[in-house]
Amino acid sequence: MSDNYEPNIVAFLCNWCSYAGADLAGTSRVQYPANIQVIRVMCSGRVNPLYVMNALQQGADGVLVSGCHPGDCHYMEGNFYARRRLGMLKDLMEFVGVDPKRFHMSWVSASEGHKWKEVVEKTVEDAREAGPFEGFRRRQIDW
Amino acid sequence: MTEKPKIGVYVCHCGINISATVDVETVADYALKLPNVEVARTYSYMCSDPGQSLIKNDIREHGLNRVIVASCSPRMHEPTFRKAIKEAGINPYYLEMANIREQCSWVHHDIDEGTAKSKKLVAASVAKVRLLEALESKEVDAEPSALVIGAGIAGIQAALDIADAGFKVYLVEKTPSVGGRMAQLDKTFPTLDCSACILTPKMVDCASHPNIELLSYSEVEEIGGYIGNFDIKVRKKARYVDFDKCTGCGDCAAECRVKDRFPSEFDMGMGKRSAVYLPFPQAVPAKYTIDPESCLYLTKGKCGKGPKCAEVCQAGAINFDQVDETVEFRVGAVIVATGFDPFDASRKPEYGYSDYPNVITGMEMERLVSASGPTGGKIKIFNGKEEIEPKEVAFIKCVGSRDESVGNEYCSRVCCMYVAKQAHLLRDKLPDANIRVYYMDVRAFGKGFEEFYDRVRRENVRYIRGNPSEIFKRGDKLVVKVEDTLTATPLEDEVDLVVLGVGLEPRADMRQTMELLRLSQSPDRFFLEAHPKLRPVDTATDGVFLAGCCQGPKDIPDTVAQAKGAASSAMIPLARGKVVISAQVATVDESTCRGCGFCVNICPYTAIELVTVNRFGHEVEVARVNEALCKGCGSCSPGCLSDSIQPKSFRDRQILPQIAALGVFK
Numbered sequence: 001m002s003d004n005y006e007p008n009i010v011a012f013l014c015n016w017c018s019y020a021g022a023d024l025a026g027t028s029r030v031q032y033p034a035n036i037q038v039i040r041v042m043c044s045g046r047v048n049p050l051y052v053m054n055a056l057q058q059g060a061d062g063v064l065v066s067g068c069h070p071g072d073c074h075y076m077e078g079n080f081y082a083r084r085r086l087g088m089l090k091d092l093m094e095f096v097g098v099d100p101k102r103f104h105m106s107w108v109s110a111s112e113g114h115k116w117k118e119v120v121e122k123t124v125e126d127a128r129e130a131g132p133f134e135g136f137r138r139r140q141i142d143w
Numbered sequence: 144m145t146e147k148p149k150i151g152v153y154v155c156h157c158g159i160n161i162s163a164t165v166d167v168e169t170v171a172d173y174a175l176k177l178p179n180v181e182v183a184r185t186y187s188y189m190c191s192d193p194g195q196s197l198i199k200n201d202i203r204e205h206g207l208n209r210v211i212v213a214s215c216s217p218r219m220h221e222p223t224f225r226k227a228i229k230e231a232g233i234n235p236y237y238l239e240m241a242n243i244r245e246q247c248s249w250v251h252h253d254i255d256e257g258t259a260k261s262k263k264l265v266a267a268s269v270a271k272v273r274l275l276e277a278l279e280s281k282e283v284d285a286e287p288s289a290l291v292i293g294a295g296i297a298g299i300q301a302a303l304d305i306a307d308a309g310f311k312v313y314l315v316e317k318t319p320s321v322g323g324r325m326a327q328l329d330k331t332f333p334t335l336d337c338s339a340c341i342l343t344p345k346m347v348d349c350a351s352h353p354n355i356e357l358l359s360y361s362e363v364e365e366i367g368g369y370i371g372n373f374d375i376k377v378r379k380k381a382r383y384v385d386f387d388k389c390t391g392c393g394d395c396a397a398e399c400r401v402k403d404r405f406p407s408e409f410d411m412g413m414g415k416r417s418a419v420y421l422p423f424p425q426a427v428p429a430k431y432t433i434d435p436e437s438c439l440y441l442t443k444g445k446c447g448k449g450p451k452c453a454e455v456c457q458a459g460a461i462n463f464d465q466v467d468e469t470v471e472f473r474v475g476a477v478i479v480a481t482g483f484d485p486f487d488a489s490r491k492p493e494y495g496y497s498d499y500p501n502v503i504t505g506m507e508m509e510r511l512v513s514a515s516g517p518t519g520g521k522i523k524i525f526n527g528k529e530e531i532e533p534k535e536v537a538f539i540k541c542v543g544s545r546d547e548s549v550g551n552e553y554c555s556r557v558c559c560m561y562v563a564k565q566a567h568l569l570r571d572k573l574p575d576a577n578i579r580v581y582y583m584d585v586r587a588f589g590k591g592f593e594e595f596y597d598r599v600r601r602e603n604v605r606y607i608r609g610n611p612s613e614i615f616k617r618g619d620k621l622v623v624k625v626e627d628t629l630t631a632t633p634l635e636d637e638v639d640l641v642v643l644g645v646g647l648e649p650r651a652d653m654r655q656t657m658e659l660l661r662l663s664q665s666p667d668r669f670f671l672e673a674h675p676k677l678r679p680v681d682t683a684t685d686g687v688f689l690a691g692c693c694q695g696p697k698d699i700p701d702t703v704a705q706a707k708g709a710a711s712s713a714m715i716p717l718a719r720g721k722v723v724i725s726a727q728v729a730t731v732d733e734s735t736c737r738g739c740g741f742c743v744n745i746c747p748y749t750a751i752e753l754v755t756v757n758r759f760g761h762e763v764e765v766a767r768v769n770e771a772l773c774k775g776c777g778s779c780s781p782g783c784l785s786d787s788i789q790p791k792s793f794r795d796r797q798i799l800p801q802i803a804a805l806g807v808f809k
Binding site: 019020026038042057059072075078082085112 | 216217218219242244245246247249250251252253256257259260263264267657658661663664665666671683684727745747748774775776777778780781782790793795798799801802803805806
């Protein structure tokens with residue numbers, strides 16, 4: 001079972017740096033694991049820490065949040081908020097018994113297509129190590 | 144809100160860009176089974192006219208009210224499809240794009256994986272699009288003026304074009320004179336126009352133009368606001384010379400106690416200047432400046448019995464009490480034309496630039512051959528005993544370009560031709576000298592370039608293919624160690640003068656400009672344009688445009704062309720007098736807002752304020768968003784204790800179903 005296990009990763013990317021960086025990875029035809037699905041937000045500061053927990057609850061095995069490099073935020077300081085909030089979340093995750101390997105934060109700029117590949121690979125690898133996430137009871141999607 | 148969502152899903156083949164790694168038909172079939180999806184189709188190029196018509200017809204025929212396009216990145220074609228669905232009569236914000244090209248088909252090889260992932264992305268889009276809301280874009284007035292940062296040829300040209308069109312331009316230049324790098328050049332390739340002769344009229348024009356306010360020796364300190372309404376703060380540095388009184392006579396510099404003691408920046412350190420100086424004779428404005436770092440009076444507080452410059456100035460222009468001044472104004476658009484730095488040749492220690500005075504850079508050669516340069520255009524070198532005319536000259540190309548060891552993988556685009564030009568100029572001045580050019584490749588790609596390169600070779604300039612490994616000294620000669628890779632011959636050529644064809648680098652101070660304007664860098668560290676092909680002068684920040692070498696190395700014609708492009712783009716909001724501001728701003732549910740003000744503190748744009756409203760007969764405070772100031776980042780929302788403040792199109796209730804959809808399809 002664990003040999004065939006492919007982790008399911010949900011990623012939140014800011015529109016200006018990381019999403020553009022992921023687009024650049026595509027334009028440059030960089031290859032990386034298909035386990036990652038991206039949700040675009042305007043700024044990493046928009047990512048409510050609860051989204052991360054929600055994603056795990058809904059069936060993700062790992063979550064990635066990526067924004068502009070600190071100091072380069074398109075909205076001046078949004079990524080600082082993200083760093084604070086999600087840093088606290090990481091501590092909380094450990095506290096509630098979720099392997100912190102399931103959650104990654106990174107800074108990928110619009111020109112870092114190759115870094116994006118590395119970030120994805122690391123996130124997927126860590127989630128694979130952590131194994132399928134069964135920690136929370138899953139809810140069905142409410143159409 | 145009550146109307147039932149009727150969704151159309153359009154999966155694009157993008158030729159084979161998508162369909163090679165994603166089974167688009169399967170994705171469409173799958174989409175059709177998703178809730179509320181009425182129509183699902185594939186088409187070879189969704190963005191083409193027939194592709195767009197397909198969507199529009201379906202909207203009319205099937206009464207669709209939501210559209211999903213699964214194709215390229217929304218950063219690419221979201222505006223295209225918004226416009227299309229608007230034309231068919233539905234709100235442009237009822238669109239969601241699934242990025243199955245840049246973030247799927249192009250990055251995964253396996254068609255099963257690509258198809259499975261595309262399905263998930265489409266499902267997530269369906270989950271979100273059902274809950275999107277109709278938004279109306281708003282227009283605000285745009286200030287009919289522009290700011291141009293940097294007054295080299297790019298900035299000058301952009302400023303002149305905008306000013307000629309009748310708009311006010313603030314042209315800010317850091318150094319005491321406009322002109323930039325082009326002013327330092329002797330001749331321009333391949334036509335051999337005298338650089339100063341073609342530039343100085345433009346310099347004078349931009350200083351005397353009624354629509355241009357030239358702020359020389361000034362730096363932009365702060366930029367706030369948004370397209371149409373940028374609030375600018377500029378610091379005019381103290382010149383210690385009264386701008387209005389100075390006549391530019393030069394008596395002060397002639398009498399300065401530290402006359403001709405400091406390396407002249409304009410002459411690349413090869414000439415000397417006084418503490419009070421005019422950077423070069425044709426400088427505009429022709430006003431002297433006292434360098435606070437070299438002036439005796441300003442550094443030591445004492446200059447003999449009193450500063451001589453003040454003594455001799457008949458206009459009484461010297462004023463040591465002058466302080467920096469701040470000016471503030473508002474503009475509708477900003478053009479960044481901050482230029483480049485030449486590569487620092489000391490970072491290639493094997494070429495001995497720091498050790499041997501007769502190893503010079505291309506920029507230094509420009510000053511050396513210039514008739515207005517430190518030697519009056521004479522090519523003289525000092526060989527340790529006497530001044531001689533060099534008999535053997537070597538040019539080395541690609542110094543600091545196409546070189547991963549210094550972190551510059553890019554081609555600097557101008558070195559091949561400026562080396563050819565300098566070889567030609569040297570041939571004129573030194574008819575009997577042996578001139579060699581060591582090269583990796585010759586890239587003579589522009590108009591008239593190849594012809595010029597041929598001409599230079601016919602003038603007995605030897606081109607040797609090889610990248611020198613080392614330069615060292617033997618007696619009073621310099622030895623260039625190199626392998627001629629066409630004949631596989633190792634050479635040790637003894638020469639008198641080595642000219643390093645240094646490349647172009649991003650400016651050392653570009654970080655400041657980046658932070659002022661929230662600009663990004665491309666991998667080569669120059670400023671990143673909004674799209675490499677279709678938006679080459681735009682940036683990710685609306686209303687901010689790029690011109691010249693700050694965006695990447697380019698020659699003068701390309702710089703001028705880009706400056707004109709940036710000027711015409713910048714004039715669009717100025718000419719319209721109005722700009723559309725994003726409708727995707729934050730909004731507050733006043734019925735649940737508890738008025739704590741957390742969001743007020745979070746907002747980087749001070750777009751949120753607390754207002755008093757009447758709720759059931761009680762005066763309570765609630766947050767309210769100023770839509771003109773809000774940029775829709777959404778940082779406020781996670782800080783809200785009651786989830787009352789939400790960015791439109793990125794609300795919790797729009798994102799959470801996306802998350803759920805991605806999780807379920809494990």
